[in-house]
Structures are given as structure tokens and as C-alpha cells.
Amino acid sequence: xxxxxxxxxxxxxxxxxxxxxxxxxxxxxxxxxxxxxxxxxxxxxxxxxxxxxxxxxxxxxxxxxxxxxxxxxxxxxxxxxxxxxxxxxxxxxxxxxxxxxxxxxxxxxxxxxxxxxxxxxxxxxxxxxxxxxxxxxxxxxxxxxxxxxxxxxxxxxxxxxxxxxxxxxxxxxxxxxxxxxxxxxxxxxxxxxxxxxxxxxxxxxxxxxxxxxxxxxxxxxxxxxxxxxxxxxxxxxxxxxxxxxxxxxxxxxxxxxxxxxxxxxxxxxxxxxxxxxxxxxxxxxxxxxxxxxxxxxxxxxxxxxxxxxxxxxxxxxxxxxxxxxxxxxxxxxxxxxxxxxxxxxxxxxxxxxxxxxxxxxxxxxxxxxxxxxxxxxxxxxxxxxxxxxxxxxxxxxxxxxxxxxxxxxxxxxxxxxxxxxxxxxxxxxxxxxxxxxxxxxxxxxxxxxxxxxxxxxxxxxxxxxxxxxxxxxxxxxxxxxxxxxxxxxxxxxxxxxxxxxxxxxxxxxxxxxxxxxxxxxxxxxxxxxxxxxxxxxxxxxxxxxxxxxxxxxxxxxxxxxxxxxxxxxxxxxxxxxxxxxxxxxxxxxxxxxxxx
Ligand SMILES: Cc1cc2nc3c(=O)[nH]c(=O)nc-3n(C[C@H](O)[C@H](O)[C@H](O)COP(=O)(O)OP(=O)(O)OC[C@H]3O[C@@H](n4cnc5c(N)ncnc54)[C@H](O)[C@@H]3O)c2cc1C
Numbered sequence: 036x037x038x039x040x041x042x043x044x045x046x047x048x049x050x051x052x053x054x055x056x057x058x059x060x061x062x063x064x065x066x067x068x069x070x071x072x073x074x075x076x077x078x079x080x081x082x083x084x085x086x087x088x089x090x091x092x093x094x095x096x097x098x099x100x101x102x103x104x105x106x107x108x109x110x111x112x113x114x115x116x117x118x119x120x121x122x123x124x125x126x127x128x129x130x131x132x133x134x135x136x137x138x139x140x141x142x143x144x145x146x147x148x149x150x151x152x153x154x155x156x157x158x159x160x161x162x163x164x165x166x167x168x169x170x171x172x173x174x175x176x177x178x179x180x181x182x183x184x185x186x187x188x189x190x191x192x193x194x195x196x197x198x199x200x201x202x203x204x205x206x207x208x209x210x211x212x213x214x215x216x217x218x219x220x221x222x223x224x225x226x227x228x229x230x231x232x233x234x235x236x237x238x239x240x241x242x243x244x245x246x247x248x249x250x251x252x253x254x255x256x257x258x259x260x261x262x263x264x265x266x267x268x269x270x271x272x273x274x275x276x277x278x279x280x281x282x283x284x285x286x287x288x289x290x291x292x293x294x295x296x297x298x299x300x301x302x303x304x305x306x307x308x309x310x311x312x313x314x315x316x317x318x319x320x321x322x323x324x325x326x327x328x329x330x331x332x333x334x335x336x337x338x339x340x341x342x343x344x345x346x347x348x349x350x351x352x353x354x355x356x357x358x359x360x361x362x363x364x365x366x367x368x369x370x371x372x373x374x375x376x377x378x379x380x381x382x383x384x385x386x387x388x389x390x391x392x393x394x395x396x397x398x399x400x401x402x403x404x405x406x407x408x409x410x411x412x413x414x415x416x417x418x419x420x421x422x423x424x425x426x427x428x429x430x431x432x433x434x435x436x437x438x439x440x441x442x443x444x445x446x447x448x449x450x451x452x453x454x455x456x457x458x459x460x461x462x463x464x465x466x467x468x469x470x471x472x473x474x475x476x477x478x479x480x481x482x483x484x485x486x487x488x489x490x491x492x493x494x495x496x497x498x499x500x501x502x503x504x505x506x507x508x509x510x511x512x513x514x515x516x517x518x519x520x521x522x523x524x525x526x527x528x529x530x531x532x533x534x535x536x537x538x539x540x541x542x543x544x545x546x547x548x549x550x551x552x553x554x555x556x557x558x559x560x561x562x563x564x565x566x567x568x569x570x571x572x573x574x575x576x577x578x579x580x581x582x583x584x585x586x587x588x589x590x591x592x593x594x595x596x597x598x599x600x601x602x603x604x605x606x607x608x609x610x611x612x613x614x615x616x617x618x619x620x621x622x623x624x625x626x627x628x629x630x631x
Contacts, residue, residue, distance in 0.1 A: 036351060038082055038151040039343060039395075042590055044075070044144050047396050050577040052403045057138050060410035065130075071141045074126065078145035081121050085114040086152035093155055093294030094463050098235070100286050105234045111156050111294055112237040118149065118160045119189035133187070139409070143336055143402040147395065151340035154467045155294030159192050161333060162232050166193025166244055169326040170263065173314040178263055182242055185273050191240035191265075195326060196227040196300065203229075204480050206320065207255040211247040211302065213262055213310055223247050223264055223310035224303030226284070229474075233298030234266075234283045240275055241266040244326070245302065245310060246319050253317065261319030262310035264302065280307035291466030331432035331475050332401050338439030338471040339394030345446030345464045346387035352450050352459075353380050374449070383449050385600040387442040392597060393567045394435035396574060401431045418493070419500040426489045426497030427566070429481040434563035436471035437478065443468050482555035485562065486539065487548060498536070501566075505529065508573045515579045517595075521572050521602050528565050528609055535561065535613045542619055553624040554616050561612040568606045571598040 048054040054071070057063045089110035098107045118124060126142045128134025137145075149157045167186040170179060185191040202208045211225025223245060227233070234241070243264040252258030267275035282304050287297040302308045314322055353375035360372060374380045404424050411417040443465035447454035454461050472478040490498060509525065512518045539558065543551030578594035581587060614620075 036347060038079070038087065038148055039340060040347075041075070041079070042587070043392060043395070044147070044399075046574075046577065046581075046590075046594075047399045048140065048144065050581060051396060051573055052140065052399060054138065054140055054403065057140075057406055057410065062136065062410055063138055065136070066138075071137075074135065074137060074141060074145055075148070077121050078123060078148045081114075081117055081123065082148040082152035085110075085117040086149055086156055089114070089156070089294075090153040091460065091463065093153065094291075094467075097288060097293045098286060098296045100283065104236060105283065105286065105296060106236055107294070107296065111159070111235075114153070114156045115159050115192070115237050116189055118157075119187075123149070124160055124164055124189070125187055128187075139402040139405045140399055143332075143399060146333070147336055147340045147398075150337045151344050153294070154337055154341060155292045157337075158292065158295040159232050159235070159237060161330075162195065163189075163191075163193040165326045165330055165333075166195065166242055168329065169244060169322060170242075170313070172325060173261075173322045174263065174311075175313075178311055178313065181269065181273060182263065182265070185240060185269070186242060190238060190273065191242050192232055192235065192238040194230050194232045194241060194243045195323070195330070196230045196233070196243045196245040196264075197323065198227060198229050200226055200228045200299075204477060206246065206259065209246055209248065209259065211245065213247040213249050213260060213312075215249065221247075221249070221262060221310045221312060222303060222306060223262055223308045224306065227300045227302065229287065230298045230300050231292075231295050233296060233300045234286075235296050239267070240269065243281065243300075244313070244323070246323060247310070249316055256320050258317055259319040259323075260316050261313040261322050263313055264308060264310040268309060279309055280305045290469060291463065292470050327475060328428055331428055332398060332405075334471050334475045335394065335401070335431040335433075335435040336398040338435035338468055339391060339398055341464050341468040342387065342391040342394060342435065342439030342442035345443040345461050346384070346391045348459070348461055348464070349387065349446035349449040349454075350375075350384055352453070353384060380449055382604075383445040385597060386604070387445050388593070389571070389597045389601045389605065390438035390442045392574070392594075393570050393601065394439060396570045397431055397434060397567065400570065401427060419496055422493050422497035423500040423504070424497075425492060426485075426501060429476075429485040429489060429559065430563050430566055432475060433472070433478055433481040433559055434567060436468075437560075437563075439471060440465060440468040478559070479556060482559035483552050486555040486558045487543075487552050490536065491540070502529065505569045508569055508576065512572050512576045515576065517579065518572065518575055521568075521575065521598060524602050524606060525565075525568050525572055528568060528606060531609060531613050532561060532565050535616050538617045546619070550619060550621075550624070554620060557612040557615050561609045561616070564606055564609050564612075568601060571601045574598060 058066060093108055093111060096108050098105055122135060125134040126137045130136050163186055167183055170182055186193055199209055213221040213223050215221055245262045245264045246259050247262055248258045249260050265279055266281055268277045268279050270276040280303055282301045284299040284301045289297055354373055356374045357371040358374050408417055408420045446461040447465060450459055450461055453459050509522055512522050574594050575598040578591040581591045
């Protein structure tokens with residue numbers, strides 16, 4: 036059973052998104068569709084051979100601490116190093132830095148394979164990649180020269196250390212401190228919690244990127260700085276020299292993602308924790324947001340591909356599991372039919388297809404947008420694209436994170452009792468995917484970011500750019516009479532969204548944020564569904580074009596049917612969310628603590 040459908044990935048890359056147009060840019064002119072395919076082949080092989088086989092084992096045999104050292108099963112370490120050695124960690128880097136200079140969208144499709152194969156083992160290389168990107172952008176030459184070679188060669192892995200026992204969503208309140216010394220470094224002191232990969236036996240060293248406040252810094256987020264804190268201080272060749280004062284206080288035991296160590300870390304128990312400031316003091320959150328935004332798009336993709344795996348697993352099961360007869364068949368002697376023949380099972384399969392394939396398309400679109408921004412030299416054209424990416428990031432993180440686990444829950448339902456037992460993989464998919472609405476900014480925090488900030492940023496330029504992109508799709512879809520129903524519905528949805536936004540704008544201005552943001556999650560749902568409806572119309576247009584070529588008719592018919600499902604069964608829900616929002620419904624806000 037393939038981890039992902041190559042046909043679907045290539046449909047998104049080439050028939051929906053025009054990935055080949057990137058080849059016109061000098062940056063990608065050495066590439067062609069064949070080099071993209073070869074890289075996808077490599078990623079698929081690494082995923083199949085080194086990540087997939089131990090997905091269930093890593094879940095069953097969690098990392099453990101023997102009092103001195105953390106242990107993971109050896110397959111996790113092997114997978115990490117095969118990923119690095121295949122060049123996948125550095126795929127997006129320039130040729131001169133030893134990379135493949137690959138577009139983000141192709142690199143994302145590659146990472147999709149690896150996460151689909153084994154979400155928890157893939158966390159180690161992805162955190163390392165994000166950490167090295169941040170160091171590359173913001174750290175001093177000295178730090179870059181010391182730590183980038185270690186991270187990029189797999190001698191060290193990266194972490195992001197934001198969360199503290201008392202402080203998760205509200206980073207303004209972190210308590211970890213950093214005190215300058217006269218030797219150029221800082222002494223970091225504090226406790227961090229839930230740090231993924233915070234200790235492990237996979238790499239010789241670990242590079243923690245730690246948020247802390249320098250004594251005397253302004254209060255709130257404006258006082259947060261970013262520090263590079265190695266587990267081992269290194270000599271001039273980068274070899275571990277002396278243990279830094281970072282101690283493992285304990286491993287946490289999770290519902291899913293069990294192969295990734297989840298750690299509580301104490302920094303500076305002996306007042307000896309050496310940390311190096313990255314960039315300027317008090318700018319740490321801004322730098323970290325670069326890593327977090329990248330991570331958020333990555334979280335969306337992870338949720339999408341885990342959702343997809345459940346879809347494929349339950350589809351195959353439904354094709355093979357005989358049970359029951361059509362309601363019209365009253366003959367008990369007739370053979371039972373496969374459950375895929377029951378309309379209700381088809382409903383659950385269609386919903387999974389509509390969620391997972393749209394979520395993958397959404398994440399690839401976001402990565403393609405990053406490529407368009409990267410190769411755009413004209414600041415006037417670049418600005419609207421950047422605003423669009425900013426606007427979409429909370430949706431790209433949150434929509435797949437909500438609907439990926441919903442898809443996995445439906446997969447469990449299709450397998451019936453078999454879905455609930457550990458002999459089948461779908462319960463693990465659900466447990467793994469359930470993390471995604473929680474980490475990298477919870478669902479509720481993303482909703483407030485979208486409605487409270489991103490929507491209005493730069494005079495709502497992001498929204499205007501989004502409407503322009505959707506209009507392009509509507510024009511293309513207008514060529515096909517078969518898609519009229521969806522074009523009209525999407526236009527009405529856009530109208531409803533804009534009316535709702537106007538109403539919310541005046542609520543925020545007149546009544547203030549406590550009332551205006553109270554139902555932000557309903558707005559995230561509404562905006563997410565409108566964006567996904569647009570992507571389904573886009574896929575349907577591409578499918579209509581594909582059908583004209585006369586090939587793969589089943590694949591394209593499947594796309595059209597999933598589009599129909601989304602427009603008929605899902606999109607109408609926006610009316611309900613809009614009503615709640617426009618009425619400034621206060622049911623939740625006015626509920627009192629003591630009434631519960
Ligand atoms: C498996 C796992 C891996 C993780 N990996 C890392 C890591 O590598 N590095 C790292 O730094 N952190 C990591 N985290 C931490 C994660 O980012 C936090 O758990 C998350 O940000 C939420 O913080 P919290 O747990 O303190 O929840 P809280 O912030 O206490 O939130 C609890 C609930 O209250 C809601 N809430 C909070 N504030 C508001 C508000 N102002 N308005 C409305 N609702 C609100 C939230 O949406 C949520 O539903 C990880 C967590 C897990 C479970």
C-alpha cells in the first residue's frame with residue numbers, strides 16, 4: 036500500500052499548481068520535472084525503507100530514561116541518518132552550500148512522504164531543519180560557522196524550547212532568564228516543558244533554541260530574546276568538549292507521537308548554562324516566529340498526510356470486508372456485499388478524501404506561494420504575496436489539524452471494531468494526528484491570530500490578494516458548464532465571508548476585542564471552509580481539463596465527486612458560522628464559571 040498517491044501529488048504539483056513555471060527563475064533553471072521526480076523517488080524510498088517499518092514499533096516502545104541516558108529504539112537513529120545522507124535535510128539549500136536548491140513545494144511533497152511513513156521519527160530531522168534555517172538567517176557568522184555544519188551533517192539535532200510549565204500559549208509570560216557575562220555569552224536559567232527531541236541518543240550533540248528574557252528587559256513579548264544553548268559545548272572542530280548545564284528533568288508519556296522524546300528540561304540548575312544570543316536582544320520572538328511559521332505550514336502538511344493514510348487504509352479495508360446487503364435485498368441466502376457498497380460507508384470515505392486531499396493541496400499551495408515570494412524580485416509584487424501567506428498561515432496550520440484527525444476518526448469508524456484495536460494502524464494515526472491542533476499554537480490561538488491580526492494587517496492586503504487568486508480560479512472554472520453550480524456557490528460564499536468580515540470589523544471597533552474575538556474559532560472555520568472550497572473548485576477545473584485528454588478518467592471523476600461532496604455537504608456550514616458571528620452570539624462568552 037503506497038504511503039501517498041504519487042498521481043495525486045503530481046496532479047497538485049503540475050495540473051493544479053504550475054510548479055514547472057518556477058523553472059523559469061534562474062534559481063531553479065538547473066532543475067526540470069525529471070529532477071523533481073527523482074527527488075520524490077528518493078524521499079519515497081527513504082520513507083518506505085527506513086521510516087515506515089518502525090512506525091508501530093516506536094509507538095509501542097516509547098523512549099526511556101535509565102537514570103543516566105535516554106534511549107530510543109535504534110531504528111529511529113538509523114532513519115535520521117539515512118534522511119540526512121540522502122540529502123533531504125539540505126534539499127532546499129543553495130548548490131554552493133551543498134544543497135539541491137529545490138523549490139519549497141517539491142521539498143514539501145518529499146517531507147510529506149516521510150511524515151506519512153512515521154510522524155514521530157520525522158520530527159527529529161524536521162526540527163533540525165527548522166533550527167538550522169533560523170540560525171542561517173539570524174545568528175552571527177561565528178555561531179553559523181560553528182553550528183550549521185553540525186546540524187546539516189546530522190552530528191547535532193535541533194530543538195525549539197519555548198514552552199514552560201506555567202507558560203504555553205502566552206509566551207509573554209515566560210520566566211526563563213539570561214544574564215550577560217563578561218565573556219560574551221549569557222547564563223541561561225529556567226525550566227522548559229514538552230520540548231520535542233530535548234534529549235535523545237540519535238545525535239552526538241543537541242542545539243536548543245531557547246526563548247529567555249535578559250534581566251531588565253521590557254515586559255511582555257518585547258522583552259524576549261533568543262539563545263542558542265548546546266547540550267555539549269564544542270571545541271574549534273565542533274567536537275563535544277564539555278557538558279553544558281542543561282539537565283533532563285524527565286520524559287513525558289504521550290497519547291501519540293510516542294517515538295519523539297518529549298522532555299522537561301532544566302537550564303542552569305548549577306548556574307552554569309552557557310547560551311549564545313542570536314541576533315539582537317529582545318527580538319527573539321520575531322526570529323522564533325520565522326521558525327514557527329515554517330513549522331506551522333509543516334504541521335498542516337503532517338496532519339494532512341496522516342489523514343490521507345487513514346483514508347487509504349480504510350478504503351482498502353472497505354473494499355475487502357464483506358458485511359450486510361443493500362436495504363432492498365431481503366434474501367439472507369445471498370452473499371454479503373463489501374462494505375464499500377453501503378452509501379453510509381461511501382459517505383465516510385468521501386469525507387476523508389475531501390478533507391485529506393484538500394489539506395494536501397492547501398499545504399502544497401502554501402509552499403508554492405513561498406516559492407513565488409522567494410523568486411519575486413519586485414518588492415511591489417512581493418508584498419501582496421507575503422501578506423497572503425501571512426493571512427493563510429493560521430488556516431494552513433489549523434484546517435488540516437482539525438480535519439486530518441476527523442478523517443482518521445472516520446477511518447476508525449469504517450473499520451468498526453477492527454478500527455479500535457491496535458492490530459490495525461488507524462487508531463495510531465488518530466492518536467498521532469490529535470497532537471496537531473495543540474502544538475505550534477493551539478487552534479484557539481490560531482483563530483485569534485487570524486481574526487485579531489492577520490485579517491487586518493497592511494489594510495487587509497492579504498485578503499484582497501486571496502480574493503484575486505480565487506477570482507482567477509473562478510474564471511478558469513467558468514469554461515466548464517459542469518462546474519457552474521460550484522462557481523455560483525463559491526461566489527455566494529465569498530460574499531457571505533466579506534459581509535461577515537465587515538460586520539466583525541465594526542464589532543471589533545465598537546465593542547472591543549473581548550466581544551469581537553469571542554467567536555474567533557467560528558471565523559477560522561468559516562474562512563477555512565471558503566479557502567478549501569476554492570481549492571476544490573481549482574482541483575475540479577484541473578480534473579475537467581484532464582478528462583478532456585481522455586486519460587485516468589477514474590482519478591478525475593474521483594476529484595469531481597469529492598468536489599461535489601465538499602460543496603454539498605460541507606460548504607453550507609458556513610451559513611451557520613456566519614450567523615453566530617454576525618449576531619455576535621454571546622452564549623459562550625457570557626457563561627459563568629460557577630454555572631458549569
Ligand atoms: C507532544 C507535544 C510536543 C510539543 N513540542 C514542543 C516543542 O518542541 N517546543 C515547545 O516549546 N513546545 C512544545 N509543545 C508545547 C505546545 O506548543 C503547547 O502545549 C501549546 O502551545 C499549548 O500550551 P499549553 O499546553 O501551555 O496550553 P495552554 O496555553 O494552557 O492552553 C490550554 C487551552 O486554553 C486555550 N487558551 C490559552 N490561552 C488562551 C487565550 N488567550 N484565549 C483563548 N484560549 C486560550 C488554548 O487554546 C488551549 O485550548 C509541545 C506539546 C506537545 C503536547
